[in-house]
Amino acid sequence: MPVAYCHTPLGITRIVEEDGFIAAISAMNEEHEVAIAPTPLLQTAIDQLDEYFKGTRKVFDLPLKQAGTPFQQQIWEQLQLINYGSTISYAQQSNQMNSPLAIRAIASANGKNNLWIVVPCHRVIGSNGSLTGYAGGLWRKQWLLEHEARTMGTGQTRLDF
Incomplete structure (x- = not known):
């Protein structure tokens, strides 16, 4: 599963991609190295989160799929x-x-x-x-x-x- 980390005003955020979907996005309480996103979808997720924090994005347009009942x-x-x-x-x-x-x-x-x-x-x-x-x-x-x-x-x- 490809994973990306990005800086936000609330700390480092971890984003997980699975089978062409964003499967998890979470705030981390510890530091982690931030690097270029390994996939275009993860980069899109980072870009949309950045837009959210800048106040220019109010609705996300990402393929989402998280495990649950x-x-x-x-x-x-x-x-x-x-x-x-x-x-x-x-x-x-x-x-x-x-x-x-x-x-x-x-x-x-x-x-x-x-x-x-x-x-x-x-x-x-x-x-x-x-x-x-x-x-x-x-x-x-x-x-x-x-x-x-x-x-x-x-x-x-x-x-x-």
Whole structure:
């Protein structure tokens, strides 16, 4: 599996390609050597992440495929419908999935998302507007929400009502 590493404002990001798809994007807490991407797809992913961090890209156009159950796949597909600069609560997400009692299962699936930023689980927050749970660290979640709010000119990092 080809792998690329790139610098972002939130640290080094690791991107994995598998069978012509982006299979994983994750923030790393440790340093890693950054080199030229070994494939055109990985370079495209780096370019699109760079555009996101510059505030010029709001929607990603990458072939994505991460391993997961059909339920997890459904959750991750729904996450991609959350507009840039917007937030929803876990309860709202479970209602949108027609599973109002599955909040914990949905939150767990969000936590297993391996496509950092591109599948925007950072846009799901607590019903009271709190920043709850984020595999990359709550400081990264807050940074991403503030970045999107600044780019949109809203200053909004709390739950949209």
